[in-house]
Amino acid sequence: MTVETRQGQGSGQNLWRESRARNVRERLVRVVLRACAYVSILTTFGIVFVLFGEAFTFFQDVSIVRFLTETQWTAGFATTPEDGEFGIIVLAWATIFSTIIACVVALPIGLGAAIYLSEYASAGLRRWLKPALEILAGVPTIVYGFFALTFVTPFLQGTILPGIQIYNILSASLVMGVMIIPTVASVSEDAIYAVPRGLREGAYALGATKREVATKVVVPAAISGIVASFVLGISRAVGETMIMAVAAGALAQLTVNPLESMQTMTAYIVQVTSGESPRGSLEYETIFAVGATLFVMTLLLNTIAYWFVRRFREVY
Amino acid sequence: MANPRRTKEEQKVTEAPQNRRDTKKGTGGASSDDAGASAFGMRIENLSAHYGSFKAVTDVSMDIRANKVTALIGPSGCGKSTYIRCLNRMHEVIPGARAEGRVRLGDQDIYARDMDPVRIRRRIGMVFQKPNPFSKSIYENVAWGARINGYKGDMDELVEHSLKQAALWEEVKDKLKKSGYDLSGGQQQRLCIARTLAVEPEVILMDEPASALDPVSTQKIEDTMDQLKQSYTVVIVTHNMQQAARISDYTGFFYIENMGDPGRLWEFDETEKMFSNPDRKETEDYVTGRFG
Ligand SMILES: Nc1ncnc2c1ncn2[C@@H]1O[C@H](COP(=O)(O)OP(=O)(O)OP(=O)(O)O)[C@@H](O)[C@H]1O
C-alpha cells in the first residue's frame, strides 16, 4: 500500500525502475523473515521428533501402563526393565507440587505488584520500578538455587521449621516463586496498563472508588493478559531446573511433606545427563520418556492458555 | 432504610419536576437564588482550569438550571471538555489537572475540602464522547454502578427501567447476558447512558455523546434527551449546531479570542436568543457557521 502511494510522488522516468528495485528488496525481506520463522518451527519439530522417537524405544521396554500407574521411581537401580519401578507420578508430582507452592507465592504477589505499578504508582516511580522488575527477571536461576540452599533453608531451620531437611522442596519452591514474580508482574502490568483510560473514567464517573476501578473494572478488562502472565509463570515453574537440582535434592519419593527432598522431572534429567549412565542404557532412555511427559504437560498448559486468551480477549 | 432509592425513583417518574426538591433531603430548599434556579441546578463561579502550568479555561461563571438541557458549544480546543469535567471533579482523574473557583450543586459547594469526589460523581454522572462500556455483560454494565452505590432494590427492574429510559431496551432485552462490546457504537453509547441513569444522579453531563454516531442513533439519543430532562438536569457539549438548537434550553458559547489564551465562556443565554439574536458577534458567526 505504502509502495503504491509513494510511487505517485516519483518523477515519471524513474518511476518504473525504482519500484522494481523496491520490489526486489521487498521480496528479499520477505524471504529472510520467512526463513527466521521456519528455523524455529523446524527445530521444534526436530526436537519433538527425537524426543518422542527415543521415548518410543523406552516404552517398548517399559509399558506406558507401568509408566503411568507405578508409584515408585527406581530407574537408577534397575539394570533390566523388570527389576525397577518407573512411576512417572513420583517425578511429576514433585514438579506439580513445587509449581503449586511457587504459584501461591508468585501469582498473587505478581498481580498485586502489577496493579500497584499501573494503577497506584506515580508516573515517576513506575518509570523506575518497571525496568527494575524486568532486570530482576534476568537473574540467572542458579543464583536463586544456591540462595535457596545456602540462605533460605538455614534461615527456616533456625527459625520456624527446625525439622526441615537440607535439601527440601519448600525452600526451592518458595525461591522459585520469588523468581517468577517479575515475569508475572511485568506481563500483567502490560495488560493492565493497556486498558483504555476511557474505561477507568467511565467507572469513576459512576462514583467508583479507586479500588473499585482497579479491581472490578480494570482487572476484568485485562483478564486475558493476566491469565497469559499466569500461564507464563506456571510454565517457567514447571520447566525450572537449576533451583530444583541445587536446592530440592535428588530423592525421588512420593510425599506431600514439603520439608523433605523431592526430585522434579527436570532435576531428574539433570542428574542422569550429568551422571555416569552410558548412552543407550535403560536409565539413559528414561530421560526421553520424562522429557516427553514434560513436553506434553507444557503443551497442554499452553493450549489451555491459548484457548482462554482467545475466548476472553477484549476488544476495547 | 426500607428502600429510599426506590421511592425516590418512583417519585421521579410520577411527579412533576418542581416537586422533586421535597423528596430529597439536604440539597433542596433554602436556595436564595432567583426564581429560575431550582435546588438541583448548578451554580459555577469564576471557574478556571489548568493542566500543569497551562491554563485551559478561565473565569467561567454560569447557572445551570434544573430540569433543563444546557448545551455547550464552541470551536475545538476552547476548553468545553475541560470545563464539563470540572463540574463533577472528573478532572482530578487526570494527572496534573486542577481547577479553581466555586461549583455548587443545589446549595452544596462540591469543591469544599470535606467533599468526597466519589460521592459527588454519584450525584453528577457523566457520559463520554467515545462509548466506553465495561468488559461485562449488558446487564452488568447497567447494574454495576448501581450495585457499587449500594442499591438494594430489584436490580432487574432497575436495569430494565434504565435501558428503557435510554431507548435501548427493545434492542437488547433478549441478549442481556451478551457482552457490551457486542453492540454497535450507537447502542454502546445508549448503554453508557443507561448505566449512568441507573445510578440515579441528579445531573447528567454529556461530552459530545453523539459525535461518533450515525443519524439514526443520534436521533434516538436526542429523543432520549427530551425524556431525560423530565427527571434530570442535563449539560451537553456538542459540535452540532442543529442539535444544540433542537434539544437545549440554554446555550453557552466557549471561545478563545487570541491563540494561546485560555478558553472563556463568551456568551451564555437562552438557546433561542443565542441562535437568533446573540449579543456578541463571535457567537453569531459561530452559530451561523461562518467559522469553526
Ligand atoms: N490531558 C491534558 N493535558 C494537557 N492539556 C490538555 C489536556 N486535555 C486538554 N488539554 C488542552 O486543554 C485545552 C482545552 O481542551 P479541551 O479538550 O477541553 O477542548 P474542547 O473544547 O473539548 O475541544 P474539542 O471540541 O476538540 O473536544 C486544549 O488546548 C488542549 O490541548
Ligand SMILES: [Mg+2]
Ligand atoms: Mg472535547
